[in-house]
Every structure is written in C-alpha cells, then in structure tokens.
Amino acid sequence: MKRALEEQYGGEEELPQTNPGFNNTPFKFTKYSNAYMLVYIRESDKDKIICNVDEKDIAEHLKIRLKKEQEEEDDKRRYKAQAHLYTIIKVARDEDLLEQIGKDIYFDLVDHDKVRSFRIQKQTPFNDFKEELAKEFGIPVQYQRYWIWAKRQNHTYRPNRPLTPQEEAQPVGQLRDMSNKAHNAELKLFLEVGCGPDLRPIPPPDKTREDIMLFFKLYDPEKGELRYVGRLLVKLSGKPIEYIAKLNQMAGFAPDEEIDLYEEIKFEPCVMCEHLDKRCSFRLSQIEDGDIICFQKSLPIASEEACQYPDVPSFLEYVHNRQVPLVCGDLLNILLSRSKIHTYDDVVERVAHKIGLDDPSKIRLTSHNCYSQQPKPQPIKYRGVETLSEMLVHYNQTSDILYYEVLDIPLPELQGLKNLKVAFHHATKDEVVIHNIRLPKQSTIGDVIDELKTKVELSHPNAELRLLEVFYHKIYKVPEEEKNLGLNNRLIHVYHFSKETAQNQMQVQNFGEPFFLVIHEGETLAEVKLRIQKKLQVSDEEFSKWKFAFMSLGQPEYLQDSDIVFKRFQRRDVYGAWEQYLGLEHSDTSPRRTYVNQ
Template sequence: MSYNNDITSPSEMVMDTDDYVGIPNESEKEPVAIINPDNDNDIDNLQDLPLATDHEAMKELILPPLAEEPRILEDVVNTWSIPSWRGLPKREHGPIFHAGGYPWRILLFPFGNNVDQCSIYLEHGFEPNEVPENWSCCVQFALVLSNPNDPSLYTHHVAHHRFTKEEADWGFTRFYELRKMFNVPYENGSRPLCENDTANITAYLRVVEDETGVLWHTFLNYDSKKETGYVGLKNQGATCYLNSLLQSLYFTNAFRTRLFYQLQTSGTAVGTNELTKSFGWETRHIFEQQDVQELSRKLMERMEEKMKGTPAEKVLPDMFSGKIKTYISCVNVDYESSRIEDFWDIQLNVSGNKNLIESFQDYIQVEKMDGENQYYAGDEFKLQDANKGVIFTSFPDVLHLQLKRFEYDIQRDMMMKINDRYEFPEEFDAAPFLIEGADKSEPWTYQLHGVLVHSGDLNAGHYYAFLKPEKDGWFYKYDDDKVTKATMREVLEENFGGEYRLPNGSLLRAPLQKKAPIMRQNSAYMLVYIRQTRLDKILRPVTSDDIPTHLKSRIEEETALREARKKERMEEHLYIGVKVITNETFKQHGGTDLTNFDPEVEDASTPKFYRVLRTMTMEELTTTIAEDMQQDPRNIRCWVMVNRQNKTIRPDQPIMDLNPTVEEVFQRAQAHRDQALRLWAEVAEETASDGKAIWPTHEPQQNGIVVKNDLILLFLKYFDIESQTLRGVGHVYISKEKKVEELVPLILKKMGWGEKLPSDEKISLYEFEAEAVAEAAELQDGDVLCSSGAAERKSERNILEKRLHLNEKQVSEEATRKSDRVEDAREYYDFLHHKKTVKFHAHPTKCDAAQFPPFELVLNSKISYDVLTERVAAQLEWEPTHLRLWTVNVSTGNPKSAVKRGNNQTLQSILNPTGFGNLNASQRTDAFYFEVLDISLAELDTKKNIKITWLTEGITKEASCIQQDHLDLLVAKNGIIEDLIQALIKRADLTDEAESGRIRVYEASQHKFYRELKRDYPVISLNDYTNLYAERVPDDEVNVDDTNTISVFHFQGEPNRAHGVPFKFLLIEGEKFADTKKRLEKRTGLKGKSFEKIKIALIRRTHFSKPHYLEDDDELWSIASGDDDYLGLDHVDRTRALRNGVGDLFLR
C-alpha cells in the first residue's frame, strides 16, 4: 500500500518509558526506538476479562496505580467509531473531547507511521497558535482498539505523559500489526479486530494533579530559580556529596556566608571551585567520592577553630552543638565516674533498628558490668557491679543525625551499604532521651527539615538532599544544579530504604530470582531536625541588610569581572593580540635574543601587549604605541618580526604603508605559532625641521616607492665580565662595505663611554673577525652583535662602578662565585644555552625541613658532581663532603634513589641518565632532595643503612600490630648484630640491656616470623627484602629454650591474608588454653572486648589453609608439634582500608 509522503507527521517526541514512544518524523530513515510490550495482553483468565463497552471495569483493568500516587482530578472515556478504516487518509484525527478542562483528540496513522503496524497517539486539541504559554497537563491514558460487533475482542496499551506545548502528542507507533488486523481472527476469537473495515478506538484519560510542578518533567530548559526561588550547586566531578551538605547548611539562615550569599542572589547554579580550592583540594580530590559525614564534622571543627577569639565564637556551638554524658555508675554503692562532652552530630545504628526512636533507645541503652566484668571503683569500694552508658544532657537547636548506612562486613572483607528499611518521622520528641533533671522548660520536639540521600552502593553512587527552607513551606529536592519541589512521600517513604513496593502494595522482585525482592538503592544517611520552639530564630529571613557590605561589594565586583571575561571570550574572534618590543624592553633582556615572547614571569623585559580590533589600521596601532612610549607617532616605525631557521626571532622589514589593517599585516607576516602579531617599535634618532622622522633605510620617495639602501640594522648587546650580566645596548645601522671593527666607536657612544677607550682597557667583539667586512660576514637586518670589555689592570671594580653606575653593595651582590665565573661572552652564551633551574628540598624522612627550607639554583648543566655539591653546600652553609643528593620520583614526588658520586658525572647526566630505557621517565629532571650528614659521604659508603622497627609494649586497636617506632640505623658493613643493637640503644635513647633486659632482633617475611638473629650474625648478610624487628625479651622467656616457643601472626579470615607484626610466644606445659589466652592478652596489650573479638587458631604449615580454632579446654603445649606450627590471631585488619583507600579527607 502506498502512502502520501507529503502529509506532515507530528513533531518528533522523546521516549518516555520503554512501553511507549513519541511520534518520529516521517522524513527520518531511522525512527526512534519502537517497542511493542508483550505483557499488555498477557491475561491468565481470558474468560474473566471485561467487555470493551464496560468502561468502569476496563478502567480498573488497564489503568494501574501510579508509583507517584498523584491525586486524580478527572477520569474521562471517549470512543471514536471508525466506519471505513481503509478509506481513511494516511493521518487522521478523531473528534475533540474534553478532560481536565482541556481539549483532547486521538491521532491515528491507520496504515502505520513508517512501520507495518497501525500507530495511535493521544494529542491535545488546541489549535497550534492557541496553546497557552507554559501550558502542561499530566495524564495517565490507555488506548483501546476493539471490534464494535464483538466487544470481547480488543487490544490496548497504557502510558503516562506530561503534555506541553512542545510535546503535544504521545502514544504508540507499533499498536497492532496490519497483516493481522483485517482478515486474521483475533487471538482465540472467530473475528478480526477490524471487521468489515469498522473499528472503535476508545481513549481512557486520567488527569492527575501536578503537585510539585515537575511530575514526569524532562527538565529541558528548566529554570530552578524561576520555578522554586532557589538555585543549585554545580557538580565539579564527584562533589555531589559536598553539594548536598552545603545546601543543608544553607537553609540554616543564620549560618549563611560567602557561598551561601551567592546561592541567595544568583539566578543560575553556583560553582564550588573557590570553596574546594580553599580546602586545599586538587583536581583528583574532586573526582573522589568522600564520606559526607566525615566532611560535615571536619568542616564544623575547622570553622569553630577559625572563629575562636572572634565575636562569632559562640555562633556554631550554640546552633549545632549539644552535650552528652558518659558514665559508669555503681549499683550497690554511691560511686560514679562520668564526664560531659560536646557533640556536633549523633551517629545512629540502622542495622537492627526499625526506626529513629529504636536507634535512640539503642544509643542510650545501659550495659551491665558484673561477674568477671565488674568495675573497679577505687581502693575504697574495689570491684563493684555497675551500669555503663551514655545519656544526653542537652540537644542543639539544629540536630544532625548521621545514619550508619555503611558498615564493615567481615565475611566480604569490605564496607557494605545497609539497604534495610528504616523509618524516621516528620517530628519526634527528644525529651525521653535526656538526663533526669534536664531543663524542660521548653518542649524538646524536633521538626524534620532536611534529608540527605545516597543512591547507589559503596563504590558508585550519587548524593542529593530534600530540604525545607521555610517553617511552613515545601520540601525541595536539591540535586546538584537542579532544584524541584518534593512531596512528603518523596521525602519520607522513598528514602526509608528497604524493599521496592509496587503501587498495589506487592513487592517488586528480580526477574531471574522471583523470590528475592529488589532493594531500594536510595536511602537517607543524614537527617537534619530543628527544635520547633527555635524555628523562627533558625529560619528567619535573610535580607540584604544582614549581608556584610564588604562581602556584598566584593562578590558583586567578582561577578562583574566574570561577566566581562565572558564577554571578552565571546568577542575574542573580533580581537587580536600584538606584542611589541621597544628599546627599553630590549635593554632589560638578559638572554641571547631580543626578547622572550612567552616568559613564565613578566618583568621589565617582557614585550608590551595590546589587545586591538582586527579591523584597526596600522596607523591607529602606531599611534597607540607612540602614546605609550610618550613619542610623536611620526617618529615611530614598526618592524615585523619573523622566525629564522636558527630558532631566533628578528625584525625582517619595516611597515611603511600604514593603511592596511592589523589583521592584513598579521596574515602576511604569520610564520610562527604565536596567535599575536609580533613587532619591534623603532624610534627615529633624527628628525627633519618639520618634525618628520628621517629613517636610515627604507625611506619612501615622492613617488611612493620605498627604496632600501645598503645599510644593515644591527642590535648590540654587552656582556660585563665583572657583574656577569648580559644586557641590550641599542641598535645601529652600518654599511655592508664597512669593517666590523668600525662598530667600536658606535658601541662606545651607545655605552656612553666617549669616543675612545683608555689605553689600559679593551673591548672584544665575538662571532666575527674584526677585520671582516660586514657583507662577507653575511650580516643581515636584525642580527645581534655582542661585545665584552676587559681591564688589564687591577681596576675592574672601579670600571664596573664607573660604567654601570653601581654602588658598593650592588657590585658585591652581582659578583658571583669564582667557580662559576666566565671570562668572555662566548662562555656566557654557552652558559645561557646550558643553564638549568633546579629545585632542592630537604629529604622528607632524613632531613629537617624546618631547618633547611627549599630553594632553587640556576646551574650550568655541564658542571660536575663536585661543583654541584659545592653550590648546594654553599646555599645550606654545610660541608659539601657531608651532603647526599637524591633523585625525585616523578609520579609520587618521593625520594627515588641516592646519587652516587662519579668522576665523569655532570648535572645533565645525573638528571637525564642514558641507557636505562623507560626507567628515566620515572625521574624528575628539575629537582633533587638533599640530606645533610653527620659523617662524610666517603665514610657513609663504608656503612650499611638498616631499617629496623623497635617494638614497644602492647598492641594498638587501630593498627592491629605491636606499637612500634621505625628507625634508620648506620652500622659498619663489617659489623654484627651486637653492633646493630648498640646503635639502636643510642639512636632510640634506650636504657642499657643490663638495666632493662636483653634485646633480641628477628626477621619477618610477609607478616610471619622468620628467624631470630644471633648476636654474632654479620649485618652485611641481612636480607633487604625482609622486615627487621627488635624488642625486649619478656621476663618469662629469658633463658628459655627456643623449642618451648611458638610463632604468632595475625590474619583475617584466611591464613594467607596475614597482617600486623608477628612475635614469639612462650608455651607452658600442662596449661589450659583459657589461661594461655590471659597471657596472650597481656602480651598483646589488648583488653576486654577488643581481645574477645579475636579468634585464635593453630595453623600447621602442611595444612595452611585450614586453621584449627582452639577451645578453652585445649592444651596448646600438647597440640603444637614443632617448628611447623603457628598460632594465628584471626581478627579484622584495620590498616587495610588505609592501604587501599583514596586517602584521608582533609581541609587545609
């Protein structure tokens, strides 16, 4: 069947859900995704289906409850009877009917909208030019195609959509197959759907209330400020957690500051770049998800610290801080130990509690201390039964509740998110959780005003917030840069977590695991409550008068500057940059060329920069330059700068025609990557009587022709040997026929030294023989000649003072070390070619950075290792023989390896070693760490550096390893372990062995005990790949045979996941393991519950993966069978997260 391609189809629609799509443009070869749901007609009991004419029963069947549960405004049913289907045009509208106060109609493509199925849509009935501005209507609708002769035969599809002026129609491109429609009986019936070319299309419309104004919104061109009066915060990468916290602080009106001022006054989303920079965060930090609860605490702590000693010192504590009492109270005697502390937030357990009230009850529950766990109540009462717990003495006006949604799962060995259902009320009474006798003159009822939500799991997720900025206003959803109104269902029910429930109350289950319900991924993790009696104070309106004037004016200035920069960027294509060298900038330049067009730091030698319109004429530009130079524009001539093959940039030819535009000159002269026009502004040295400049070359004739004579433009530089400086002198013109030596008088004149040098002084010109002719020397316009002067008598200092007009102090400062001194310009040019700026920092672990601050040196990369250390030593005021340099790892910034002294080494070869392939890429080429030594480097080479860990008593809960100090010791390479112990005693300032007990040294590998080292063991044989530990031998192990000890190590879950510091432990014959555990408790230093959490197992090397967990009645002496057995302490590795995490959150 052919279609009329001239018929216009509806506007292209955006897909709303997988069940229905908008209408694609007929001109497109590839229409939008078209989906025909299979489950719309999947009915188990066909006999129970209502007839298409039973509209009420049909509504119950085909209009399911909506997940958002909006209020129904009106239900309307309309049927369009079609008497001749195949007589319809390609596109046809049904009659207009009304629902919700608006006109509607059915849009039909009887032969399909570019598909082989009929296409049916719902469309508003407004005329194209009569649709109200900003009109929208939220509708759930179903379209039913039925046989008018047999109403039991029908098919239907259902959808919901937000109809707008832009999205006028919505429906189903693949409604029903045309090949089955006319001649094939429908399903189990005996008739087709379209019998005798007749059919009915019934539209069921349910108009629902758009309470928030964003129901089913696409958020295209959405304006948060216009719709809600609030703006969001831009997400820099992964800073949604920061945004949600900041927004929660913003609505606490009494707390607003700089960022929050912008949130109040800006019309668009506000950036947080300045804030994160003030934290000291780099780019990598803004792409790392962090714990918002930790951020909240650290932000409060830092602000409180900054406010100390200011009038605002009490603002934060009064608003956010409460008090809690920790106590142990004896039951049978009058004795209590307690302390009262401030708190800024309360961390409540989610696991095991159904709601907020249960969590508070769990928080203040009393622990009984009786039996073996009795409390020692001092010498008077001894051991007593006691109650241990916490109780609140006061709550703050703004109460932050942190819900512990993330907990460590020991089975999975990782942090896991708890998605259990956890309910929190819109208001609650906190009085039951206060201490008896607390001030209850005002009610302690709290109103919910903030819900911070995490959606996702531990590794990937998103943060947003629901906040109520006004006492009796709406809740708003703050999702980064978007702000929308929210219903109480969105605030509460949808953030309780737990299992997904369908609108009909049934659980949503995973398709492959019908029994397992799907858990909500979005749940509240932080709640903000405000005391009802303080709402007016906390949420008081903030007016412009409340904002400090200096803050307001500063931000307005910054806003104006940003707008100006934005405008500048938008108009960038209209402008071009011009970089201009003048005689003054040339004289200040100490390099070999005329200037540096792209300096890292601008100074007096930096070319002048102009941003001018591309349409500006060269005459106008010359006038602007002349005004800056305070010269007559007629006396200024601009030369175009070009790149030469020797990588220099020199003037090529003057611009004599001033009529062309700057853009035209730039296009003709562009031979470099610089996007700016480069010029040299020449000032005329001779003028005519009428004030017009007389130019030595390229003088225009009366006929307008520019004639170039044989004069060459040369630039002069002078190298002063005494001050070791190179500077520009000026420029001269010389004929090609003249000898180079004839430049000397010109140089003397430019230097202001008169016409002739004294007999005891001489001047040297480099690169050219003095007798050479300029043309033979191939000189051309823009070449630079360098001269240097030398005194043959002992008056260099006087000459320096006389010629350069320097005082005594300046002469002394400009004089350099003898080892760096160059004697002529050629050597200095070589130095400039090889010079390198090198940074030096104190070694982070081997040198005191406070005593030796970082510094930079400009060095010749050809200097030797000895000269390098001399220069560094002079800076540090240290002996060069007592210095050691370290290269720097380019990735980590940590010391890489010590620099070894070599006879043929240079600075270049040290920083850029050859012959090591890709290893060089890991080393910085501009920096060293230095280490100041107490002994010479030569003596250091005779010693071995040994890293050893000195173990003190006890085991820390955080690190799960014996308390330790890490030390670096120097021991003679021919020394023994006895020498190492003596060095340890001296370095760690320990008491002698005779007084405090023998010290033993042992090696460990992969967190397991390897061997104890004998006193006469040579240190040169120590393995660099094992860990070395030293400790005092416990009293019960002194003079005990090693066969009576067992090696102990820590592991988590499986023995191959070892951690912590291993140690030796004494076995006692006949001792029950219950008593053995007491000795282990003392040996490790862990007490009470911390030790009780440890499971202890015997692990045989032959069955290493199968730990045998010990019972109190076991006898370790009998079970342990030799050196192959280990005692394993199975507990959580608290250092794992620190080793594998992204790093601690910090605020600078």
C-alpha cells in the first residue's frame, strides 16, 4: 500500500547528500513509473465508451489549443526551410546605447542581441528596407544614415564607416555578404540620426574624409556610475579642447567645467583606457571613426582620496575584475559585489559582516557545480584558494553562486578533526540511529567506540561494540577475530538485493543494511532462513515473498530449502564483499538513508 501510494506516481526523488554536515538541498532526479487503473464498464454502456473519437467529441478549448500548436509548428518548419532566403538585420540606435551602457554593459557600445531585429528577404533593395524602418521608427528616410560595424584587431566592435549611396541601392543579401566575412546571416548596422534643438530628428551633418564620429561616455566618480551621453562628428585636425564646451553641455555641466578625457581602447584580455591629451589633435592621438571617449569632472586631490574609484581607468578595471556572486546559506542570500581578485579572507569577512558573525573563521564556503546546479561535494578548505575568481570557476565555466555555512568551531580547527557518521544497529532489526562523531584525525578505532558508547543506550554496561566499514550496502572489511571460526563453521556476508533491467540486461542492485552470519556444516537453507527471519524480525507474510540466492561475482544461483548452504561457501578467505555472499531478494521498503554511500 505504501509503495502504491507514495512511489508509483512519478515526481522527484532525492539522491543522498554527498557533503556531510552541509545543510544544502540534495540533488533531485525525476522518477519515471507506470500507473495502471482497472475500469469497470456496464455491458449496456460498452458501445458508448469503447468507440471511435471524432472531432465533435473534442472540447472546443482543446481544438483551439491544438490548432494553435499546429500553426506554431508549421511556422517553425517554414521559417527553417526558408532561412536561406532571408537576411537578419540588427539595427542599433542611440536609444539602445543609452539603455544598455552602465546597466547591461560597460565596455564597447551595445549588445546586438538586445536591439531591434528584422527578417528581410535577401533580394529586397536596401532602400526599400529604409522605407520600412521609417514606418517602424518614425524617422523619415532622408534623416537616416547607416554605419557598418566592424570587429577590430583588439576584439572590440565599433561602427566603422557609413554606407555609400551605391551600397544602399544593393539588395540586403549582397550588402550582408559584402560587410560580413563570417556569413552568419546577420547584417549589423548603426542608425545615425541628427537631433535638432527641439530634440526632433533632422538630417545628419555632412561627413567628409576630415570628419570622424566619436561616442562619449560620462563617469561620475562620486556615485561610481558610467553612462552614455551621445556622439559628435569632429574634425581629425581638431583638438579635444575645442569641444569641451559641447561635452559639458551634453553632461549637464557648467560651460567652463574642467574635465578629464580618456580613450577606451580595449577590455580583453585586460583593460586599456588611456588619458587623452586635450591639446593634441585627434589625428595625432590616432583617434578614428567609432572610437569611444570617456570623460569626467577633474577632481581635487582631497576628493580623489574620498572616492573608491576616482577615475575612469580605475573604475573600468574594477568592473572588468568584479564578480557578483549570490552567496547562499541556510536562511539568507547575500548579494556581494566583489572583485575577482579579492582574497579568501576578504570574502569570508564580508559574509561574516553581513550575517553578524564575530568570527569569520567559522564560515565555510562551498563552490557551485554549474552542471548539477548544486553545491560541489567538497567544501573549500580554509585558505584553500587565493581569490574569489578561483572559487567561482567550475571547469571552463564561471558561476555567480557561492554557498556558505556557519560552523560551531573555527574551520582550521574542524579540518584537524575527522567526522564520521556511524549507523548504530541493535541486536535485532530496530530503526537504525545515525550518530555524528568528530575526533582528531590521529584517533584510533577504540576512540571511536568509546565515544559511541557515550551516545547510545546499551543492553548492559559490559556490552561489546563492533565497528564495520560499509560501502554501497556491502561490508568492506571482515574483523580479524571472525575470519577463523573452525572447520565446521563459515562466516558469510548476507546482503539485500533486487534485480533491475537496464539496456536489456539484468543487473543486481544492493540496498539496506548488510550483516554477517555464521553457518554450520550440514545446515539447510530452511534452517538458515529461520535464523535470518528471527534476526531481522520480518513477518511471515512478508518473508514468504523473499528469495534466497548464492551470489558469486554478481550472478545469482537461487537456492531451495533443502540445499546445504555450507557447501556453496567452500572458500575460507572471504576478504572481499564482491566475491561470494548470500543474497536476500525482496523489494526495498525501507526509507532512503543518506549515509549509505559515505
């Protein structure tokens, strides 16, 4: 009844925790099973129930849903079949730069995956596409100027040059092939539109070979914020100082405000942002179309000391190195904006401060497994990694999740101890009780038993305890005192098992609590079964369903009640649990225990 109600309807099942002592959510996997229902039908109603189903028998809301799903599937199929006939055009505008810079991105200008995208037939003339954009954006065709993006040698991606009238007369497919050597079906453009005094669109200014278009970002060192403020068409022979008043106007500063200018050059593999000489011409500074200039107010020395990142280069360096991990614990999620170069001590001190813990050494951290979406099995050792960046890397992926737990003793002290989970079995099959025992690593087995005696209730004060090492439901080592029991006795392993079919092959799966049993010469299986039933306290009804098999190298040989068990176990050196054992085949009705594989 319990299996029918609780285990036969799918859902999720938890795997055992592999990180002892860490209170994290165990890894879950979906259970698949079949459910059967017996339905009784009156003979008189048989023709009404067991009959063909036609369209009039389907509910109207199901018809609508099925039709919608079919149309979506047809659209996807048609989209895929016609993909070679179309070009994807992504158009970035000033509005996109204003929306993304300082929020989604800090380096370069735009994330093209978040800009307006159009699917246009390859044979469509680009001028016709401009008409479509005029309707889409409300910008007359004569006010539009389009720039081709280009990837530079330093891996930055900038508007490179405007399209010529001859190019705009070409089909979009030909234009894509001309501009994009990768042939990845996308044409990326930047739409330049002039802006009048009343903020209405106007035709962009004429551009000669002497003119270059620059993009400007403003940095506020007091707030630690970076934002896009616009673009300008400047003369190559001109100097930045000639445009200071215009930049101050764009930033909302006073016309005579002193500002510092920096050129954002690249950000991979490291940030390069250099100071720009305001009195040196753009040509001499090697500034070109699509370059990015960052500027800020000039700060006095006192203000610089008060700001964590006083200038653009230091802020961009911080943004490049920082990681924002979500640190998860039992009761609290902490959002830490920390630099990837910060040390282990920096991280635990920040976590301890957030949760109000006086001793940061009691914080234990565990990295995140990007594939299972769970904590890694082993926590991070005390100062076992140098930087936050190392904590967040899982193979070739970087996570933004870090787990913490609060210990009752400092982590360095805990690492000097050995934590054991001991399952205490009474003489009969009572409910197993799990005890956590923590002892110095140099402790002996005797120390473990002595510590266990203080935690359990014994049948009498002089009762002796025996410690067995169990691995995957099998006894891994035989105590020395039980290897030699005389010529007429044998010590055998007894394991519970069930059979499972995987990939058309039968496999034996062990479960439950293993134990030793002494068998005697001439003893039949029927006699052995009586002793096993008494030891395990199994009801007659349940025990009658059990099967008994001699297991050798994983292959079962089923036994009859009249078989002499002693004859099957002729070897006396039963050192390995994998060689020979008496198997008890039955269904696993016991609750899942998390310690069995530890």
